[in-house]
Structures are given as structure tokens and as C-alpha cells.
Amino acid sequence: MSKIWNSYRYLILRRFTQIGILVLFFGANAWGWKILQGNLSTSEIFGIIPMSDPFAVMQMLVTGVIVATDLLLGVAVTMLFYFLIGGRAFCSWVCPINMVTDSANYLRRVFDIDRAQLQKQPISRNVRYWVLGLSLIVSAVMGITAFEFISPISMLHRGIIFGIGFGWAAIFIIFVFDLLVLKNGWCGHICPLGGFYSILGKFSFIRVHHTEENCTLCMKCKVVCPEKQVLYMIGKESIPVLSGECTNCARCIEVCDDDALKFSIRDFIQNKKTGE
């Protein structure tokens, strides 16, 4: 039992927060709970603390409107929060699409699809930054928050809280895309919100740290990692994972049998020479 807890503790906690947040949102709409109202675009915690999706507000800004103070306040709270716990912690601890793509990724391993598609991934992981830029350009030109009108993330969380309609089709397409076409296709390549939080995550506080002396080069961490390019230092250097693309999902920490990976607070002073 403790073995299971040890190797799935963060995964269990992540599913708990992901589902818990949705349940609280759902309860707010269905039964009038006041704990967490709204949805992931904008919410109110206990009816007081606002949180807003900074990327949605950014799109709003480029359409040329004056953004309400409440939203700007909400953006500030969200940015501060994810600055502290790691930009893409949103992706792995909050975003409901994570459960969809994680299950696709799991099935890829079960059915050995990874091995069948061993060749280089056909598109670059930088596509998300292009989509991010394009979202802003299309928003500015069309005078409408472009990504918010097609975002499968919003479709899913809004759908779970307020009714999904045909939104399930978009979610299913992402599942199939991730399962059969491109490994980590949506979250790791395309999603501009992930791209946005990657940029924010470059400066964030809590990071995964690697201790090279403990590493036995089993590479289990790279197998489970959804953004394995961020783990380039495994077995080479004792440095923290500084890439903002790391989602702080902590799968690498729990699969590591050798205590070579752990969460730690980022050392901003960086006066130590590593590898000395």
C-alpha cells in the first residue's frame, strides 16, 4: 500500500485537486455553493478573491477594450499564484484536459503506440508559441477573443459546470489526436494556454531539482514525462529543471526509485557553481 502511495502520491493528489475544483464549481452552479464560483476563465473564491485567466484577458486587451478592474485584479492573483507554484502547474494540477490527454498518453504506453511511432515527432513543441501569437493577432484583427471561442479547455470545464452540448466532440478529437497522431499532441505541442504558462513558469518559484549523484540512469522519469525535453540534465548535471515547459506534475519524482528528483524552492541567487 505504501508502495502504491509512494509511486502515485502526486498523481493521486493531482486528480484530487483537478476533480475537486470541478466539483466545487459544479456545486456553485447546481446547489449554490459559495466556495468556488464561476469557472476557470474567471472565478471567485469564497465570493471575495477573484481569479482570472490571464491569457483570456490578454486577448481581450488586444481587441482594444478597456478591461474591468475586477478582471485585472483576478489576473494579478492568478499570476502571483502560478508564479509561486510553477506556471504550468495549472496544466497538470487544474486543467481538466490534463485528464483526457494523460489517459491518451497512458493508453499509448499500454498499446505500445509509442514504439510503433518511434520516429521523430512530426511537429515542433514550439508550435504552441506560434498559436499563442496567432491567437493575439486574430483577436486583434477580428475584435473578438479568438482562442476563447475555440478553446477545448473552456469547452470542457464550462461544459462540466454548465452543460457541454457538442463540446464532447472536441474533447474526443483531442483524445484521439493524442492517442493516435501525436504523443502529447495537444498539451505538449499546440495549446497556447500551456505556452502562456510556460513563459510565466520560466520565472516561477517551485521547481523540480535533480541530484545527479543519486541517479542510476534508469530513465523512468523520461518515459513518464509529458515534456521530456525539460529533463535534459538527467544523469548529467545536478541542476533544477528551469524550463517553463515543465508542468510540475511530479510524475518524475514519484517514479524515481533513487531519490534523484525532488521538489525544491528555486535558488534565485545561483552563486554556487554546479558540478564542482
Next chain:
Amino acid sequence: MSNHSEAKKPLSDRRKFILNMARGVGYAAIGGMIWSAYLDEAKASSLILRPPAAIKENDFLKICIKCGLCVEACPYDTLKLAKPGDNMPIGTPFFTPRKTPCYMCEDIPCVPVCPSGALDESSVTVDGHLDINIADMGLAVVDKNSCIAFWGIQCDACYRACPILGQAITVEYSKNERTGKHAFLKPVVHADACTGCGMCENACVTEKPAIFILPREVAMGKAGNYYIKGWDKKDEARLKDAHAIQTTTNISRKKAVDKLNVGFEGLLDE
């Protein structure tokens, strides 16, 4: 042969970078075109009824962040968020009066909760107090062909359902010439009082409602400012500083030609 292989030097990193960027721009242009085309369609649906105090539709689509706080605040479950498949801009709040009308709560719970300003509290505030009666969600329109009151059958369902009874809808009496002894009791909507809550549409007894709510921009025409109600002192006052504008064109510079009588002067004398 050797000359040929010399010509194929490996591309410089700078050249590769520029070419890759150019390819990215190409993809982005195609993607952006498809994306824009979709958005253009998505925002074109004009027959949507928004919550009270909603700002103009164009701005509404920009500013509404689709959080659903208004939907949660609505005690009657009148407001819904548009789902994929509803054929409305996705995630934005709307209501369907035939299913559930707006019951015009006095405290308008849906409006003050809006964090984005897409629902503008000041537009339903009079002297510091919320007043739902000045909301403009839409306008009731009567289809005289299917309204049975216009046939001469007695029905005042909409009139009775109206929360601004006697102001937004009044009943107009006229003689029914067909029978000679009955009266038509025809409902008439007054745009200045109607809020577009949709209680009338909800109450209408016909199979498909003969009175229904349309967004004001769709339901109303506009006279422009050329016409003045001479019987209305306030409107007449617009004429106070008015002055005639004389325009001269090439044609008007000459005198008008009298085609009927010119050239025949001598004929009558003969």
C-alpha cells in the same frame, strides 16, 4: 560534377532560421485565415437575447469572459451559457423566453456579479438604486397574422403576463365589423416601456408564440434625425438653431427649363 557539389554548400544557420520562420508564418497565415472565417461566422448570430444591462453585442463579445457568474446568480435558471451546437457565440450567456423568461428580479442578481463589465450596472441604475424596469433586453413584437386576438377571439394572455402591466403592452379596442356587435382586443407593445423580459412570449397561447422577443437592434427601425415631430415642443426645439442649407450644383445653377410651355408662344396667336 565536382563543380556541382561545390555549389551545394550546407545552408547557414541564419538562412535556416529565416526559412523556418517563413514557413511558420505561412502555416500561421493559413491557420489564421480558417480561424478568422470561423470567428466571423460565430459572431454573426444576431438573434440572441442577453441578460439585462448587457452592453452592445459587438462589445459584449469582446468583454464577456464567459465565467457564468450571471448564470449562477439567476434564481430562475433563466440564463444559460451557449454550448457548442447552440449556434451562438460559445460560452456567452443568453436566455430563451419561451422556455424560461426573465422574471425581472428587483435586485437584479445577475448584473452586479459580472466581473468584466459586459453587464453594465450603471445602465440599470436610477438615483443609486437598481431598477430592472429600465432594462433593455429586447422588444416584444406581435405577429398580427397569428395572434388570435387580431382574429377577434378574446385573449389577453400577454397583456396579463406583462410585469409592467398597462404600460409595456396595452389593449386597443376596435369594432369587429364581421359580427357587428363584438370588439377586437388587440395587444399593442410600447417600445419605451417594454424591457424584453419575455413573460408575454412565455404566456402566449398559440402553438408558436404570436408575440415574441427580438433584440432591439433587430426589432426596431430608426427614423434618423431628419424628421421632427412638430407637435412635440421638445422635438420642435431642435429647429431653433436650424438654418437652411443651400446647395448649388451644375444643374441647379441654371433656371429650371419649362418644357411644357416654352417654344409654343406663337402658336395660339395664329
